[in-house]
Amino acid sequence: MKKIKNLLLFSYAILFIFTSGCAGVKGISDAQKHSATVFAMDTVMDLTVYGDEKVLSEAENLIKDLEGKFSVTLETSDIYALNSSKSAVVSEETYSLMKRGLEICNRTGGVLDLTVYPVVRAWGFTTQDYRVPEETELKELLAKVDHTKILLSDDRRISIPSDAMTDLGSVAKGFTGDRLMELFAKKGISSALVNLGGNVQALGAKPDGGAWKVAIASPKGDGSYAGVVSVKDKAVITSGAYERYFEENGRIYHHIIDTSTGYPADSGFLSVTVIGKEGTLCDGLSTSLFAMGPEKAFELWNNSDDFDAVFIAEDGRIYVTEGVKDDFSPLGEYAGVVPEVLYHD
């Protein structure tokens, strides 16, 4: 008799814990989840935080502020001032990003170059008035491309040669992600995910402690996925030829310019995804590893310990670096592909 009564009480207790547990899970994911959409830096940005909603408006201000400093076309921006006067004292943010950006340029041996803007502009990728420039024109423009001629001095002054132009576009969204993560962490948020026009960056894990699942877009550019990678506290940034391109006389010209030829990089990759703690680095490297092609890209990774990557090659193969080999799974048309794992020598 007593046994049955105890059993009954026990069941009630289980029932109580179970139902309240469910409600709790629902509470965290629904009640504390806040999202915002921001149109900035020529793209759509999705911000999701778990916690205080107020941080979203601060995040929006941060994004608009950075856009106002990094924009090439806005006449009040640091970069506009630098490009028009060739020498300017800039904000802390512009200075930090330029400094970090140049370090990444050096690391890629100039495959990433923050002065490539005149060439990209000649192709029409900045204005969408696409055209194929003459070879002589490209040669002339390439002569102006040299990131080693950007000079930084301690008083936050940046100087560039009189015929050069600079653009932080290849690292600006990554940097914005880093600053957003700092802001969220400072405000006591431990779980957040931002998608800055395809540049995904996560703070911490999901509210339930699980990893964020970030899909890698199919290089076909049709909205399907080539795979999914599980991450915590990391940026996942993909560069591919499919993102921006135009067709002329049956040829496809995409927006990732090879800084040695001035033409779109013909590297053997369809897309490169870089995964790491620092958004700025991932952003800069995704473009340059794509442009480098397999041999050089794999070597650069082998000499590094601060990022991982997923490479999708033109021949249908997928290469993943050892740090993410257990976190990546192919999907869709790549579902049957067994990724080749790259190990450090």
Next chain:
Amino acid sequence: MRGLYRRCCIMIKTKTWIAVFAGLLVICMGLSLWIFLKPTGKTIANVYMDGECIRSVDLSAVTEPYTFTVTSHRGTNVVKVEKGRIRVIEADCPDKVCVRSGWISDSAAPVCCLPHKLVIRIEKNAMIEEGPDAVSE
């Protein structure tokens, strides 16, 4: 003898009550499970113009495919709806990125037309969500 009989009766009654409560308990547990874990089965796509939701479509309730047009002073997009998915099929924007994005059927990535400030987003239902949290592209 009589006392024993009465005790038996009480015993039976108590056992019956326990059985009834146990039955209720099972029903309650089942109900709570159902209430908290049941998939709602709804896939809602919201269409936003400059951040404002202008139209909401229950994709799970679509039987026949159809199209509708979204027009603003910036331009026009033609949206096609099928059961469980949605896309832009025509637009007079310069880059046509929205058209090239193709179909979406989960909340991982929205369809965006930047020149027209149009966003089509499938809203996430935390309880039935199985797709990725975001798309790196």
